[in-house]
Amino acid sequence: MATTTATITLTSSDLTADALSLSKTMTMTKAGGAEGLDRVKYIKEINASTAGTNVEVLASDNSQTKASKVYIANLSTTDSEYFNVHIGTSSTQEIGRLYAGDWMLVPWTQSDANADILLAPSVATAMAYEVILFREV
Amino acid sequence: MATTNATLILTSKDLLSDELSLSATATLTEAGTSTGISHTSGLARKKITSTAKGTASGQVTLYTADDFAAIAYMYVKNAATTAGHFIFIYDDTTSGDPIEFKLDAGDWGFIPLHGDKTLSAYATNNPTTIEWIVMGKDQ
Numbered sequence: 001m002a003t004t005t006a007t008i009t010l011t012s013s014d015l016t017a018d019a020l021s022l023s024k025t026m027t028m029t030k031a032g033g034a035e036g037l038d039r040v041k042y043i044k045e046i047n048a049s050t051a052g053t054n055v056e057v058l059a060s061d062n063s064q065t066k067a068s069k070v071y072i073a074n075l076s077t078t079d080s081e082y083f084n085v086h087i088g089t090s091s092t093q094e095i096g097r098l099y100a101g102d103w104m105l106v107p108w109t110q111s112d113a114n115a116d117i118l119l120a121p122s123v124a125t126a127m128a129y130e131v132i133l134f135r136e137v
Numbered sequence: 138m139a140t141t142n143a144t145l146i147l148t149s150k151d152l153l154s155d156e157l158s159l160s161a162t163a164t165l166t167e168a169g170t171s172t173g174i175s176h177t178s179g180l181a182r183k184k185i186t187s188t189a190k191g192t193a194s195g196q197v198t199l200y201t202a203d204d205f206a207a208i209a210y211m212y213v214k215n216a217a218t219t220a221g222h223f224i225f226i227y228d229d230t231t232s233g234d235p236i237e238f239k240l241d242a243g244d245w246g247f248i249p250l251h252g253d254k255t256l257s258a259y260a261t262n263n264p265t266t267i268e269w270i271v272m273g274k275d276q
């Protein structure tokens with residue numbers, strides 16, 4: 001069993017009157033247990049889609065009772081460029097929007113029969129993204 | 138304008154044959170600009186007492202639609218310590234209240250939000266404590 005940890009640190013010296021400093025670590029485990037996630041998939045790709053059109057980056061395996069975590073980063077360096085992040089296919093649910101340089105780390109909840117993760121770019125130009133999936137089998 | 142950073146460090150010595158070590162930092166800015174975000178909901182901690190979505194009370198509202206100008210950044214953590222005590226975060230604006238995230242005990246998520254949907258939470262156990270903060274630009 002593998003031990004994989006994710007630590008987030010949020011800092012700001014001037015967003016609030018007192019400095020903001022928050023740090024939390026989680027160990028990625030299988031659903032409802034202490035055993036670590038044991039599979040990983042890494043993708044680094046350049047978007048070839050037209051603006052606003054979804055492209056599947058992770059296909060659901062419909063494992064509703066299993067745990068998985070997804071890291072997605074927009075590698076663009078142009079401030080105005082973003083990806084909309086969706087779950088589903090025919091009726092997609094937007095779960096986030098990643099502007100240039102932004103990242104997200106979320107548990108991937110495959111609560112519906114089809115819970116593919118899709119990215120829709122804001123522009124048709126080549127935008128690079130990075131995806132890492134941690135999951136249990 | 139403030140300077141706010143979110144840094145992620147992913148590590149594992151035994152998930153792969155070589156050690157995994159990834160670090161990513163995002164400077165939190167207003168949508169499409171390099172201007173730093175300027176407002177926050179503040180760090181909050183509440184008990185969720187509802188075990189279902191759509192019931193009369195007990196869910197916790199994490200973010201109200203359009204409270205912040207796009208884009209808003211949300212950090213959320215399930216503060217439970219017993220594995221299997223899940224928190225479900227759902228879209229309280231869209232018909233059917235679709236579930237977006239399921240957090241096991243100790244799990245956290247960091248999500249740049251479009252900001253146009255209300256997000257609420259319920260849990261499998263009553264009570265379950267949730268912590269969260271939203272940062273962005275006030276409307």
